[in-house]
Amino acid sequence: MPLSSLHPVRARASRRQLGAAAAALAVLLAVFASAQGASAAPPPSGADLGPNVIVFTPDMPQSAIQAKVDAIAAQQVDSEMGTGRYALLFAPGTYGTPANPLRFQVGYYTEVAGLGASPDDVTINGSVDVYNRCFTDGSGCIALDNFWRSISNLHIAVAGGTGCQANTEFWAVSQAAPMRRMDITGGGVSLMDYCSAGPMYASGGFLADSKVAKTIVNGSQQQFYTRNSTIGGWSNAVWNQVFSGVQGAPAQSFPSPPYTTLPTTPASREKPYLVQGTAGLSVVVPPATTNSTGVSWSQAGSAGRTIPLSDFVVAKPGDSISRINAALAGGKNLLLTPGVYSIDRSIHVKRAGTVVLGLGLATLTAENGSTPLVIDDVPGVDVAGITVDAGPVNSDVLVQVGTKHQRGRGGSSAADPISLQDVFLRVGGPHAGKATVGVQVDSDHVLLDDLWLWRADHGAGVGWTQNTSDTGLVVNGDDVTATGLFVEHFQKYNVIWNGENGRTVFFQNELPYDAPNQAAWQHDGTLGYAAYKVADSVTTHELWGAGSYIYTNVDPTLHATRAFEAPVAPGVRLYDLTTVSLNKAGTIDHVVNDTGNAVTPSHQGPETVVEFSG
Incomplete structure (x- = not known):
């Protein structure tokens, strides 16, 4: 089938039961234990980053590196709701060769x-792949649930592989799987895995600050956001x-084909990253x-400020929140090593920068x-690379950015905004959870870059009266910009934007699956x-490239009057x-207000509106 004709139907199983025979599990654990015993370098700073931060160096035997990354992938590739967390860090140098490439998969929570100052300081000859996940229940191989993993700050010289997988970097993912600060040369890049058994669906990803020499294969990716990059096509x-x-992006052509192309990104900030230097990590x-426009790392003066690791409190699961807060108040930054942290009181960020x-x-x-997590209205705070889970007792808010009474007191500014990058929220899924609001932004001048806020549609503790949550994102501050906003399944408005001069570039949404009847959802x-x-009171707001989908699997007769609501105002x-x-x-x-045709069970769409304005 030509790629241009791929219009897959997206639906996840309400629950995946993935089991393994005891003998197979024993073999897996034995392989993992053997790989754990392979030589791995200590953190280059000498700091203790815990057992799940693995630092590879070019002088390590490639067989040892291969064994370790393969064992972690084997453990994590099906661990969608598990507790394992890993950071695989590569010190500057070259890994693998074109004749003997290093190729491995990236599973969940990896x-x-x-660790270079530039992506080109670390070269992997080979590939770092995400393939379709193939289920043992006979439902096939898909990428619709390939969440919660990331890759960044590498040069991949694509090499190796056989047959359909030869000379291709596969990154077949959906939400919460960012690719950042990459230089990919040699072979091709595909955002779907067309080599595994069907149906091969993928649904939503994020690529930023990267160079990809060849044409990227979008394939079945139903929606995707690419920011500040250089691509071959x-x-x-x-x-x-x-x-x-x-x-190198395709020209603006929405709705046929549905490309939304802005020549520049209105406001952005790249994610902080670790670098190994002669004095250790920073x-x-x-x-x-x-x-x-384009990548930041090829431009002079783009590096920003450098903070030595000695200026961070390095936290591990089980650490006292009081100790973390005392360190933050005393001038430290916070590095959260891999793991799951029980948070019985807020981690409170009060200090600028x-x-x-x-x-x-x-x-x-x-x-x-x-x-x-609570962030005061102070300039320059940057929060990146975390997942926040609701617990069984309802939280009013999971992430609070500023408060209304703090606004206008010298806080976040356009020149030095509060920034959130790769922040992912879950209400239900790994366990029972409840939260009224996911993220509430009360500060002005905030950047939201790649957020997936998810009221779970599958996993543990899932149901209309179980994982209750009204709204994923509430923006009360002015001059807030979101680049890459994924918000799904919340029971009332998924996003409420009350602030002035708000901007969103790319929005992806699924309405709640599980409303029991129309009376419960109106x-x-x-x-x-x-x-x-x-909000009706807003006079200035801009939104580019937004999709909202409906799938009411409990009551297929349900209606939503509209997907988008906005005041009729010139701005x-x-x-x-x-x-x-x-x-x-x-x-x-309707698509927006009373404009746009209906999508129905007999007319699934898509339906589009090219421009809505006052």
């Missing part, structure tokens, strides 16, 4: 990153492919930019209804709730909006 679109500040914090950096998708779990004479609500402009009805279940009557 971060792969280079893009193969095809499905529903909602968005580019901003990307050299963290580089890139500066904020406006109207930018504080960096909170998670390794290996470090996960903060709310206990007793806590708000795991308000004020309106059926359902819009995915993205711009409110929404561009390139898409709606789809999935799997013949659910109806969206």
Whole structure:
């Protein structure tokens, strides 16, 4: 089938039961234990980053590196709701050769990153892949659940592989699997795994600050966001492919094909990253930019400020939150090593310029209804690479950014904004969870870059009255910019934007699957709730490239009156909006307000609105 004709239907199983025979499990554990015994370098700083940060060096035997990465992949590739967390860090140098390439998979909760000042300081001849996940229940091989993993700061000279997999870097992922700060040369890059058994669906990813020499195969990726990169081309679109500040991006052509292309990114800040130097590890914090294009690491003066690891409190699961807060108040930054942290009181960031950096998708779990992370309205705070889980006792908010009474007191600014990158929230999934709001932004001048806020549709503790959560994101601050915003399945408005001068580049949403009936999912004479609500009082707001999909698998007759709601005002402009009805279940009557045709079980769409403005 030509790639241009791929229009897959997206639906995840409500629950995956993945078991293994005891003998197979014993073999896996034995292999993993053997690989754990392979020689691995200590952290180059001499700091104790815990057992799940593995640092590889070029002088290690390639067989030892291969054994370790393969064993971790074998443990993590099916561990969707598990507790294992890993950071695989590569010191500057070259790994593998074209004749003997280093090729390995990246499973759940695994971060792969280079430790160079530039991506080209660490070269892997081979590939670092995510393939389709093949289920033992006969439901096939898909990438729809390939979440919670990342790759960054590497040069991959693609090599090796046989047959269909030869000379290709596969990154077949969906939400919460960012690829950042990469230089990929040699072979091709595919965002779907067309080599495994069907149906081969993939649904949503994030690529930033990267160079890809050849044309990227989008394939079945239903939506994808690429920011501030240089690419050799893009193969095809499905529903909602968005580019901003990307050299080599396809031209604006929405809705046919559905490419949304902005020449620059209005506001952005690249994620902080670890670097190995002669004095040990440090963290580089890139500066904020406006109207930018292309990669940051080829431009003079792009590095930003450098913070030695000695200026961080290095936390491990089980550490006292009081100790962490005391260190933060005393001037330290926070490095969260891989693991799951029980948070019974807020980690509170009060000092300007504080960096909170998670390794290996470090996960903060709310206990007793806590708000795991609170950030005061102070400039320059950067929080990156963390997952935040709701707990069984309802939290009012999971991540709080500023407070209303702090605004206007010299806090976050356009020149030095509070920034959140690769921050992922879950309400249900790994365990029972409840939260009224996921992220609440009360500060002005905040950057939100690659957020996936998820009320779980499968896993543990899932159900209309079990993992309750009203809204994924509430923005009360002014001049807030979101680049790459994924918000799914919340029970009321998924996003409420109350602040002025808000901007979102790329939005992806699925409405809740599990409303039991229309009476449970309606308000004020309106059926359902819009995915993205711009408050009636707002006079200036912009949104580019947004998709909202409906799949009501409990009651397929449910309607949502509209997917997007916005006031009719000269400064409110929404561009390139898409709606789809999935799997013949659910109806969206209009795209935005009362504009746009319905998608229904018999007319699944997509339906589009190219421009909505006052």
